[in-house]
Amino acid sequence: MQGVDPAWLPDEAFRPIGTRRTLIRGSGPLVDTVHGEVAEACARFGGRVERDASPGPYDLVLEVTGAESGDRGGGEAFTIERGAGRTTVTASGGSGLLYGLFHVVRLGDAAFQGSYGREEQRPASALRMLDHWDNVAVHPVMGQVERGYAGGSLFWADGRARGELLGRVRAYGRLLAACGINAVAVNNVNVHAAEARLLTDRIGEVAAIAGALRPYGIRTHLSVTFAAPIVLGGLPTADPLDEAVRAWWDGVTARVYEAVPDFGGYVVKADSEGQPGPFAYGRSHADGANVLAAALEPYGGTVHWRAFVYDHRQDWRDRTTDRARAAYDHFVPLDGQFAPNAILQVKHGPMDFQVREPVSPLIGAMPRTRLAVEMQATQEYTGQQRHVCWLGPMWSEVLRFRPEEGASVGELARGGLVAVSNVGDDPFWTGHPLAQANLYTFGRLAWRPDADPGRILDEWIRLSFAPGHPRLHEGLRTVLDGSWRTYEKYTAPLGVGWMVQPGHHYGPSVDGYEYSPWGTYHFADRDGVGVDRSVATGTGYAGQYAKPWAEVYESVSSCPDELLLFFHHVSYEHVLRSGKTVIQHIYDTHFEGVEEVEAARAVWAELAGLMDPARHARVAERFEEQLRSAREWRDQVNSYFFRKSGVADAHGRRIY
């Protein structure tokens, strides 16, 4: 699109297809989309595309073998093989063909070289979703996009759907399909007054967005308020066991499907940070989720029910309450009670998207419930798209984690993977151009959770930047690859988290949440720091894990260094498994983190001239802010712990 960054779909990525001869077999809207993509590439690069039975020869055949099942696109799997000078992609439905097309794009010329045997690709999960925390009406505190760092909303502006700009939404759907995402929730989980009405009299605006996303196989979901029967329906209650409430949800859902026949379903944040929920009626969260699930079931829709339920008005003086325990304590007793089309959406860690958390013990503990795992692509706690922080390695660690002997998190997430989107109406989509890598990586990991994130990064670089520049490729890799660990180094140490400015969450404030009602403490005193979550002497959180993790985390001696302060309160002189004391580790990592940002900035400077100048300049400008902020983190954290501990830096560096 004019004036909008092409991200990982620059025209050039279509040259290998666009210079060749392609045959497309099959019909249906998504096959039309595939045809349109190939035709546009051919128009640009001189190739040729035919449909159905036209005689050959062809370099590429894209064919749907089954009857495409309506707008839904049918199966998402595809096969690819090459022989006799022809590459063949086969799918049982239009969606699969679309994914196959983008697979060929990713392969580039290699797709057309030599011969290779039949390979099947299918997504690990049927649901690969982005949640947009976009407000329709600008919120006085949270703005147009809650926790958004990429301008305004792609979907909403000035209180309503962007009518004339839905072309941008279509382009967004195209990018998402090209990395494997197939579902989008178009409004904030905190549902305010204007947004509530998207469910009823404003459903037409949702339908318009759905229409723009549909050609790329993206289904549209809606965040709704649990109180909708009251605030929209005029009922005296939202009790999920009340017959009138059930009937109201049934009726309203039927009308939603009239407007959006392939509607994906509802997302609900209930009894969480002030949102209404079933607790008000003495009902369980399964009761709450199931009334919506029942309404959606006839149409094949799902309800995503968020497990982010905790006491956000905790008294910091109360050491017995541990926010980390909350999701497990609330939901594990409900295992088996959720309807089949109710998906419990669990944040990957027990707290809230800190730079380092253990994996939520809920995952694996509810075998009779479909769980979706929620990630956060928007960098609320990881630099807010002013800092480079590629989250691929973190997400991959989470997805490969095995809660007990057996399945990994990626395998246990039968309800799919969800990320909070990092996209807005910014020309670079994500504010920081390199944050596009997070969106891309999430999509590819959602498709295949055991994929090697380093290979995804390489793929993203090859697609997004002109391929064949080894120095550019290497430079980008250097800047991105270790950026999450760099960010971790200069922020909160050893898994303890928080230490951010309250409210907006940007920049350091070591005690910012220490005496707050949010349940987010580090308990630093003159002797030590950390939260004792052991069973023996702490909150018992470590006991929520299955073996071996319950034992690994329980003991200071076996707990991994990077999570030590999440699980234990230790003295500053405690010696880590790394051989360093906690206090020296804090000092060292904070100095190193800043040095690594300085080094990355220098690498970036060297890449000027190897890419679009606007893209280079935007990143260069953000590096200045990242460096300023990283130094601020370093100095505040080091000063704070030096003032508390009185222990001097072993290397005599400057601590203020």
Add this chain to the structure above:
Amino acid sequence: MQGVDPAWLPDEAFRPIGTRRTLIRGSGPLVDTVHGEVAEACARFGGRVERDASPGPYDLVLEVTGAESGDRGGGEAFTIERGAGRTTVTASGGSGLLYGLFHVVRLGDAAFQGSYGREEQRPASALRMLDHWDNVAVHPVMGQVERGYAGGSLFWADGRARGELLGRVRAYGRLLAACGINAVAVNNVNVHAAEARLLTDRIGEVAAIAGALRPYGIRTHLSVTFAAPIVLGGLPTADPLDEAVRAWWDGVTARVYEAVPDFGGYVVKADSEGQPGPFAYGRSHADGANVLAAALEPYGGTVHWRAFVYDHRQDWRDRTTDRARAAYDHFVPLDGQFAPNAILQVKHGPMDFQVREPVSPLIGAMPRTRLAVEMQATQEYTGQQRHVCWLGPMWSEVLRFRPEEGASVGELARGGLVAVSNVGDDPFWTGHPLAQANLYTFGRLAWRPDADPGRILDEWIRLSFAPGHPRLHEGLRTVLDGSWRTYEKYTAPLGVGWMVQPGHHYGPSVDGYEYSPWGTYHFADRDGVGVDRSVATGTGYAGQYAKPWAEVYESVSSCPDELLLFFHHVSYEHVLRSGKTVIQHIYDTHFEGVEEVEAARAVWAELAGLMDPARHARVAERFEEQLRSAREWRDQVNSYFFRKSGVADAHGRRIY
């Protein structure tokens, strides 16, 4: 007024006059106001009032001896005497007569008993002013009234002057006159876009407000932006030495006086917290003030130029910059350069209205400049009108302070006393009904800075609550008299200040401003706390004082306990002049402070039934919040210093 608390002018306060026979001699608008007051009292209570030469006998004669000088009201002094069964109040102008009338109201029946000799009363300063930090258009962060805790603005609502509600403004003027205030600035010193235009095309709204205040001798002032020649005048510069800029100010000021003939003048916050100022043009603040003074001079107006100039983007790592030094460093070199009608308005302390600060060293250091001393009636840092905190003792300490041998602050404030108003459109005027005492006390101290605040409190209680209830009077005195010291006890200790939540400034956050750019630090570490502002080893701030204070503050051994941490960094085990260690003092005062709030709340509960139930209920409800907040302060401050120092409370009380 209907639905509005009568504050210190209940109908009953006029019974002694209203039941008697009064003669009024003189003419002019303020004499008409006096007549109206007496006539209304007589209508209510059966007395009689005549004007001019009517034959007697009379109980009270109110007479203007001079020719009242137009609307300005002439002299403000009056005399009172009683003999031969007649009380006589004499003034040379209408203002004096008005003040004399309210003096009789304050005296009550005592004004009419026995005989007493002629006593003259005259205000210590010609300018006794309230600054309203009221926005015309609601500010997205600061709201209708910046740092306002009493509802919306009395003057402005929904983006414009309250047309139909100017009756409330008139009632406000009446209350102010009854405590001695004679000037009001009607808009925020942070002048935003809508407010800037009050100076030009929106001056009519200011004139309407001035018209409502004029009958009570209150002159109206306006906060203006130094950039007005640019933003309103379309000039390319606001350089105060630019001829076009001077001409612009002259012209605009002439038009202001056409609209408001008794206009008081301008208030300017320049080069302060982001406001524009003369620094941008390489000019001094005297240059800046004088261009406005010159424009106002032909009409008898004054410019109040605020001395609140400091670096609000300081680096916390920079220990050499001391915000406390800033006003002195900026302004003392300019002594003698300000025009006679330019008043330098100095906050009473060097920082910003903390519960305890030393007196600003600027006061007394600029003998050739007219200084006004600024207090803060609105309780930004003293409980935000949710806590009882009667500031009379603090203000009195400031006003009686003698910067060197010789004149007191009250005497040195030749430019008058100014307070930031604590009034809004709340039915009780000040949110917390007992905060009315602050407004009243400020007015009375502005009239007579050496007055005994305890007697002012008694006066306020007698007027505001039905007199003659010893238990009620004693109860109110108990609740209010020590409330400032109580507040000090449970908040930041020993003069160090801050420790508040950033931004809104309510509630504790010990490190909230510790690593901020605001220059507001306590430097607590595991060994000690406080800011070294000595000349010998610190920032040198103590040296800005004249003798004896420079020496008193310089030394840890002579510095008063209550300011120790403002001037010195000492160890937790340092023994105060009180005999206690610093750390034990912190614990003790924080426990005591909460106990004192509990006791005051109990006293208040006992007063139910002795006053208007709505007033009692409002205070009772605020006591609940004060107690909750005081406990939060106690626990956060004690926990913070226990965690830092490791020193146990000598009395074994609960520290979290």
